[in-house]
Amino acid sequence: MKHFISKAGTLSLSLILILSSCGNKEKTDNVMIMETVSKKDATLSVIHSRKSVRNFIPGKAVPAETLDTLVRAGMAAASAVNLQPWHFVVVDDRAVLDSLAAGLPYAKMLNHAPAAIVVCGDSAIKAGDLAFWEFDCSLASGNILLAVEAMGLGAVWTAVHPDAARIATVREILHLPDNIIPLNVIPVGYPAGAAKPKDKYDPRKIHRNRY
Amino acid sequence: MKHFISKAGTLSLSLILILSSCGNKEKTDNVMIMETVSKKDATLSVIHSRKSVRNFIPGKAVPAETLDTLVRAGMAAASAVNLQPWHFVVVDDRAVLDSLAAGLPYAKMLNHAPAAIVVCGDSAIKAGDLAFWEFDCSLASGNILLAVEAMGLGAVWTAVHPDAARIATVREILHLPDNIIPLNVIPVGYPAGAAKPKDKYDPRKIHRNRY
Numbered sequence: 001m002k003h004f005i006s007k008a009g010t011l012s013l014s015l016i017l018i019l020s021s022c023g024n025k026e027k028t029d030n031v032m033i034m035e036t037v038s039k040k041d042a043t044l045s046v047i048h049s050r051k052s053v054r055n056f057i058p059g060k061a062v063p064a065e066t067l068d069t070l071v072r073a074g075m076a077a078a079s080a081v082n083l084q085p086w087h088f089v090v091v092d093d094r095a096v097l098d099s100l101a102a103g104l105p106y107a108k109m110l111n112h113a114p115a116a117i118v119v120c121g122d123s124a125i126k127a128g129d130l131a132f133w134e135f136d137c138s139l140a141s142g143n144i145l146l147a148v149e150a151m152g153l154g155a156v157w158t159a160v161h162p163d164a165a166r167i168a169t170v171r172e173i174l175h176l177p178d179n180i181i182p183l184n185v186i187p188v189g190y191p192a193g194a195a196k197p198k199d200k201y202d203p204r205k206i207h208r209n210r211y
Numbered sequence: 212m213k214h215f216i217s218k219a220g221t222l223s224l225s226l227i228l229i230l231s232s233c234g235n236k237e238k239t240d241n242v243m244i245m246e247t248v249s250k251k252d253a254t255l256s257v258i259h260s261r262k263s264v265r266n267f268i269p270g271k272a273v274p275a276e277t278l279d280t281l282v283r284a285g286m287a288a289a290s291a292v293n294l295q296p297w298h299f300v301v302v303d304d305r306a307v308l309d310s311l312a313a314g315l316p317y318a319k320m321l322n323h324a325p326a327a328i329v330v331c332g333d334s335a336i337k338a339g340d341l342a343f344w345e346f347d348c349s350l351a352s353g354n355i356l357l358a359v360e361a362m363g364l365g366a367v368w369t370a371v372h373p374d375a376a377r378i379a380t381v382r383e384i385l386h387l388p389d390n391i392i393p394l395n396v397i398p399v400g401y402p403a404g405a406a407k408p409k410d411k412y413d414p415r416k417i418h419r420n421r422y
Contacts, residue, residue: 042361072412139356205298
């Protein structure tokens with residue numbers, strides 16, 4: 001009797017054990033063990049395992065196509081009246097990353113992050129007299145954070161808006177027009193150390209049919 | 212000759228095990244063809260297939276535990292300084308759903324939605340003098356919208372904040388305290404019809420190292 005075992009690397013990979021025999025007298029068993037993942041389980045797992053990663057493997061670059069995949073995920077977010085009032089500045093220039101780190105009090109990890117995505121909103125785009133860019137850009141940022149987790153990368157939302165000084169700093173470094181507001185700077189890299197997700201479940205935050 | 216057939220969960224996963232005779236009645240060959248999905252592919256697929264669903268199968272209720280799964284996904288969102296300034300009002304009372312539909316100009320689908328989640332923010336919770344509830348609650352809402360898609364449900368963000376009249380309507384119906392601001396009302400149900408995701412990819416929204 002022979003065993004063929006392939007380990008499940010990621011959550012989704014299948015472990016298959018096939019025993020077969022043909023043309024000899026030895027009796028054989030047919031055994032199969034599988035681990036699979038559903039779209040539901042994979043997505044909920046990513047949502048609950050997402051964490052803020054502030055330490056990155058030094059010098060391990062994030063490929064340009066990976067950064068593009070993240071930005072594409074951001075652009076798939078819901079958008080009020082489909083106005084898509086977002087812009088994404090992908091930063092992988094060391095000098096620009098270091099300038100942002102120097103100017104932003106809570107983004108010092110940019111000094112050792114290989115890349116960052118700055119999600120910006122166009123404050124001139126409105127639905128009637130209402131602006132939704134803050135919500136649309138938050139949703140786009142959320143998609144990026146989940147795509148990061150799903151791809152084995154690490155990232156953290158470092159806030160820029162609504163802090164006027166941080167907005168001015170990022171505006172100057174990235175040459176943003178007056179109507180383009182930087183919502184955040186999201187450093188992206190390969191996780192170093194073991195950041196853990198927080199369990200934020202709190203039944204006191206759940207209300208039924210009325211507050 | 213034996214047959215083993217395994218069916219997939221929510222994502223299409225096919226397993227075909229063909230047992231064919233080898234010319235000897237007791238001996239078999241095994242041929243296996245299978246498709247599996249990675250956590251990355253499943254999550255990106257959900258992100259890109261998420262769409263706004265406004266039509267629901269009438270009378271098909273969403274189980275309470277499913278609504279709880281959605282709210283738990285919401286509470287797993289990133290939160291500035293981990294302040295978690297969110298509250299979730301789960302609405303499945305027909306009278307409350309109809310009252311919201313009557314009072315909100317862009318949420319008439321609540322008349323035939325079996326449930327809704329109202330994501331609210333506590334405007335009294337701040338980090339220093341900065342409020343981040345709008346961003347945190349948007350991220351929580353985004354997690355809910357993606358969990359909805361992953362679970363084969365349908366939903367749509369209908370905006371409340373920052374419209375003062377809609378806020379007042381929801382506040383009265385759900386008995387919200389003054390510091391609790393309803394960001395949106397998210398009707399949830401089983402999709403009727405075939406809403407399609409929008410392709411929002413726009414390379415003009417992507418900038419490299421500077422705007």
